[in-house]
Amino acid sequence: MSREVEGTGAAGTGVDLGHSSREEGAGEGELSLAQVAEVATLARLGLERGELEQLQKELSVILSHISAIAAVNTESVAEMARVGETANSWREDVTTPSLPVELVLANAPARQGDHFLVGAIQE
Amino acid sequence: MASQVTAGPAVEDGGAPGISAKYEAVIGLEVHAQLLTESKMFCGCRADYAQMPPNTNVCPVCMGLPGALPVMNRKAVEYTILTALALNCTIPEESKFDRKNYFYPDLPKGYQISQYDMPLSLNGHLSFELEGRRVRAGITRVHLEEDTGTLQHAGSVLHTAASSAIDYNRCGVPLMEIVGEPDLRSAEEAREYLVRLRQILTYLGVNDGNLETGSMRCDANVSLRPPGDSQLGVKVEIKNMNSFRAVHRAIQYEIARQAGLLDMGEKPLQETRGWVETESRTVSQRTKEYAADYRYFPEPDLPPLQISRQLVEEITSQMPELPEQKAARLVTQFGLSSYEAGVLTATRASADTFEAVVAGGLPPQAASRWLLGDVAKLETEHRTRLAESGLGVAGLVRLGNLVEKGSINGTTAKALLEELFLSGGDLDDLVQSRGLSMVSDAAELRRMAEEVIAANPKSVADFQGGKEAALQSLVGGVMKLTRGRADARAVTQLLRELLSAE
Amino acid sequence: MTAAVAGTGNWSITRLAQALEKKELSSEELTGAALDSIDTWEPALHAYLSQMREHALDSARASDRARLADEKVSLLSGIPIALKDVLCLENQPVTAGSRLLEGFTSPYTATAVARLKAAGMVFVGKTNCDEFAMGSSTENSGYGPTGNPWDPACSPGGSSGGSAATVAARSVPCSLGTDTGGSIRQPASLCGVVGFKPTYGRVSRYGLIAFASSLDQIGPFTRRVEDAALLYREMAGADPMDSTTLSDPVEDPVPQLSAGVAGLRLGVPREYMGSALSPGVRAAVEAAIALYQEQGAIIEEVSLPSTDLGLSTYYVIAPAECSSNLARFDGVRYGNRLPSELAPLTEMYLETRRKGFGPEVKRRIMLGTYVLSHGYYDAYYRKAQQVRSLIANEFSTVFSKVDALIAPTSPSVAFPLGAKSDALSMYMCDVLTVPVNLAGLPGISIPCGFEDGLPVGLQVIGPRLADAMVLRVAHAYEEASGWKDEAPKLPHTLTTGEAL
Known part of the structure; x- marks a missing residue:
């Protein structure tokens, strides 16, 4: 898979318009353990080998069921990302009160003053 | 190109x-x-x-x-x-x-x-x-x-x-x-x-x-490539450039760095690099653990x-005049040079100020001269825009016009400009109370010129003897008497008349 | 329990409201009885994740004072209601059935909940559910499963199992659930209560912890169709905080509830009556169809050929959206951070999400992440969106011929807890409900009989925005049949205390 290098968290790092099609994905439903591990990493799920192996089996079964859709003729069928399309559902540019800072931080697992705190970012 | x-x-x-x-x-x-x-x-x-x-x-x-x-x-x-x-x-x-x-x-x-x-x-x-x-x-x-x-x-x-x-x-x-x-x-x-x-x-x-x-x-x-090549070279992304100068320097550095690599037969890596201002170089940002x-x-x-x-039409109709169009208009409408127009339209605020000053009644050339010269200097020095200064747009128009009409001279105007810019005040009051307005009363100027002629017989004789330079010292004498509040050209003219009549 | 409250367990909201209005009953008494009933049933059901006794009694007394002062109050004022624990209520815990959110308190209130609060309703507690509403049995709750009041060894269905069970147990007259692929209708069916999923976009999702944004919809559990209509009417309508709410005016379903079905065309989708139905479910639904015919409805067999693609489509779209919706549970701003406060970030993400989420949630996040990932998007996600269009179009075509569809809600009745051990067989529970979510239609499940002593549900499905029609068709059956008064008995093990 060709991939884009992840941003540093500064918003936006441009766009990669390369949603490419890999038809072999659907229709086969077989996942390698390495693929499962890669997906777990993308989803930030720390899974142990046993869990990965279990998921490899389960996901393969589910994907093979899902692959039923691959056979459907969808030529010139519109994609439906949402139902009840109401276009331009926007608000006027008006400010409303923010939350009191104590409520913002009320559930913080760790804080430093009025900041949220996380451990070392070593990516 | x-x-x-x-x-x-x-x-x-x-x-x-x-x-x-x-x-x-x-x-x-x-x-x-x-x-x-x-x-x-x-x-x-x-x-x-x-x-x-x-x-x-x-x-x-x-x-x-x-x-x-x-x-x-x-x-x-x-x-x-x-x-x-x-x-x-x-x-x-x-x-x-x-x-x-x-x-x-x-x-x-x-x-x-x-x-x-x-x-x-x-x-x-x-x-x-x-x-x-x-x-x-x-x-x-x-x-x-x-x-x-x-x-x-x-x-x-x-x-x-x-x-x-x-x-x-x-x-x-x-x-x-x-x-x-x-x-x-x-x-x-x-x-x-x-x-x-x-x-x-x-x-x-x-x-x-x-x-x-x-x-x-x-x-x-x-990225770099051989000139004329249509394919793109290996692309490097540069981040952390926090000023125009940084953008310029970082790109210059990066071009040189990549050229150096290519010269040595190496290929630049496709990567993200950060500009480090203090070291004047780009450094590779650590490769992430995850792609x-x-x-x-x-x-x-x-x-x-x-x-x-x-x-889209509604939004288009709200489109203000953009800098290039505005600059072009200032050239054709007011006869400014394209340099002046370019500088005046650098920001919408400065262009708006210029147009306000002109609309207030100061001739465009004078407005441009003031805004690009003394006003710009004060604005930079004191980090205050003209509109927010004690002088204001209207003040500049009046001050500029006093000079245009010959009511005050340039030196006086500059001093007043700074004072009003910083502390505000009423221009007319200042001119009045300090007696800064030009001695434009012909009778008074004539009296002063006669006084200088009477007190400087040698210069008078020298002039009349053909020494043109001697006239300058007489002009200086009159200017001194008016404490600078006279138009030197008018004084010169007056002295010539008086001396030739003698 | 005071004498006034005795026997009100089966009353409709309208009847309770009349009693409150006439001061024959106070909300404090009614609420107290609800809280007591919850306590009585809880050891067998585990229907609640948190109870709000003091908060509820305070609200009840406030409602009583308003009525005593002859203030104009809503019909719903003083009526107790339970909330599925995916709905936010200010200053109250909300867990979504997840260990990851244990101890989390919401600083704001969901719009639908706020509207019921404004009407004076009394919130008695937050009900158990499958973690992040992912499941069909409530067994995926991080806090243990809920039992079915008809047989506590059986599942109440899910994901809104706690909300269905507590209404079935007659502890509260109503509750709120959410329905992403059947999570209101299926537990309503399995618990023998009314469960209504409105048209997508009719009830604001603001303050509902999202599972799959394009499918989720809030709706009521009640014992009467009329009660569902009352709650729906109160909650429905555009919300400036949810851009997917519809601006179309809300049709009041109550006045037309009793209009009957004579002359209405009711479709029975062939694909919904297939071989997967258990015999008792088939028999009950066929009997219901016959009863509709007796009431003057014109029954037509119709076809929705893509029905069998519903589950596949759903299990691409729902996990895809959930994988993204659940990314915010990263231990940074809230939630149980693991392994330690200042562990390195990556390790913290991995541990927090590994331990905080249960197996089903992780499975769906994995599935969703996979189908959206580079190289697979077109084959799965884009394709599923297209099939979703086909499914929605088929419904549209059918609704040009019939006013509503009638079908079973679930292929089978409540199953024993632990019986469905693999993911796919659990997913099959939703085969008759997911197409409705994919198309954004209104659907309701109402009791239509029993199989082996366990309730069977009848599903009524209508065209988009025909919520009133769905309620009317459901109401006609409810009136003509006698199921609404059937109530489960308190298990013998629990009958030592005072029962309703």
Whole structure:
């Protein structure tokens, strides 16, 4: 898979318009353990080998069921990302009160003053 | 048009572009600009978060609390379309928001709401004059997204910090991304592109154009290739450039660095590099543990956008005069030089000031002279705009016109300008109370001239004996008597008359 | 329990409201009885994740004072209601059935909940559910499963199992649930109560912890169709905080509830009556169809050929959206951070999400992440969106011929807890409910009989925005049949205390 290098968290790092099609994905439903591990990493799920192996089996079964859709003729069928399309559902540019800072931080697992705190970012 | 570059060590400002014809630089800029809306992109918190204590500009929506949903800010959509139109983009009738999924502590939802394959605008360009030639840089797209929170790293360096503190005040501020085509060929072109782009954004009033505070941010993609080659070389992305100077220097450095590698037969790595201002170089940003896969998909919480042609027309009708048009008009309408027009239109505020001063009744040439000269100096020195100074636009018009009418002389005017600029006050009162107005009463001037003639028989004799220079000392004498409040030319004329009559 | 409250367990909201209005009954008494009943049933059901006794009694007394002062109050004022624990209520815990959110308190209130609060309703507690509403049995709750009042060894269905069970147990007259692929209708069916999923976009999702944004919808559990109509009417309508709510005016379903079905065309989708139905379910639904015919409805067999693609489509779209919706549970701003406060970020993400999420949630995040990932998007996500269009179009075509559809809600009745051990067989529970979510239609499940002593549910499905029609068709059956008064008995093990 060709991939884009992840941003540093500064918003936006441009766009990669390369949603490419890999038809072999659907229709086969077989996942390698390495693929499962890669997906777990993308989803930030720390899974142990046993869990990965279990998921490899389960996901393969589910994907093979899902692959039923691959056979459907969808030529010139519109994609439906949402139902009840109401276009331009926007608000006027008006400010409303923010939350009191104590409520913002009320559930913080760790804080430093009025900041949220996380451990070392070593990516 | 391509300028050739050469390999070389770190580049100093103004360093001459090399003379080698080996490589052509290919540069594209990605610019992020925070929009000057009242509220955030998807909630009612304030878009202007500057000076706010940490985490006080936050609500369930922008801090990504469970259950919260985004609602788009109409103004932000309109500002983006306005900008896109100013950059000659086309506005598709349909647009939508997508989720860009990645984990980072400054991104509360675990995804950024952005635009992927149906942006608000496409296919524009920005063209400008540089060193006598016209540069046309394509704009791939202008789209809309949301800003992230801000991180402070203990010990200031990300990689060694034991912890990082997060403030979500900035999170969700509308952020416009202007993606440029790789059409720029030198650091100078890149800098000028950015200058012109900022000028347009500030003219439109959609962004404050501040690279230092990060309300406007610029990343550059730089690659080299043999001149005339149509294929792109290995692309390096440069970040952390917080000023126009940094953009210029970083790109110069990067071109030289890549050329050096190519000269040695090495290929630059496709990577992201950060500009380190203090070291005047770019450094590779640590390769992430994980490669990214943003898994873009349509944002299900936001219905799509249908941009009617009527809305586009409405927005078009609000388009202010853009800097290039304005400069051209100042030349034709007021007879300014293109240099003067260019400087006066550098910002919308300065152009507006010029037009206000002219509209107030000061002749355009005088207005230009004042604004580009003494007023500009005072504005810079005291970090105060004319309009906010004690003098004000109306004050400058009156002061300038006193000079035009010959009521006060230039020296007096300059002194008054500074005093009024800094402390305010009534111009007429000052002129009156200090007796600064010119001695324009012909009888009085004549009396003074006669007094000087009577007191300087030698100079009179010298002059009458053919020594033209002797007249100057007599003029000086009269000027001294008036304490400088006379027009020297008029005094000279008067003395000639009196002496020839004798 | 006071004498006034005795026997009110089966009353409709309208009847309770009349009693409150006439001061024959106070909300404090009614609420107290509800709280007592919850306590009585809880050991067998585990229907609640948190109770709000003091908060509820305070609200009840406030409602009583308003009525005593002859203030104009809503019909719903003083009526107790339970909330599925995916709905936010200010200053109250909300867990979504997840260990990751244990101890989390919401600083704001969901719009739908706020509207009921404004009407004076009394919130008695937050009900158990499958973690992040992902499941069909409530066994995926991070806090243990809920039992079915008809047989506590059986599942109440899910994901809104706690909300269905507490209404079935007659502890409260109503509750709220959420329905993403059947999570209201299926537990309503398995618990023998009314469960209504409105048209997508009719009830605001603001403050509902999202599972799959394009499918989620809030709706009521009640014992009467009329009660569902009352709650729906109160909650429905555009919300400036949810851009997907519809701006169309809300049609009041109450006045037309009793209009009957004479002359209405009711479709029975062939694909919903297939071989997967258990015999008792088939028999009950066929009997219901016959009863509709007796009431004057014109029954037509119709076809929705893509029905069998519903599950496949759903299990691409729902996991894809959930993988993104659940990314915010990263331990940075809230939630149980693991392994330690200042562990390195990556380790913290991995551990927090590994331990905080249960197996089903992780499975769906994995599935969703995969189908959206580079190289697979077109084959799965884009394709599923297209099939979703086909499914929605088929419904549209059918609704040009019939006024509503009638079908079973679930292929089978309540199953023993632990019986469905593999994911796919659990997913099959939703085969008759997911197409409705994919198309964004209104659907309701109402009791229509029993199989082996366990309730069977009848599903009524209508065209988009025909919520009133769905309620009317359901109401006609409810009136004509006698199921609404059937109530489960308190298990013998629990009957030592005072029962209703």
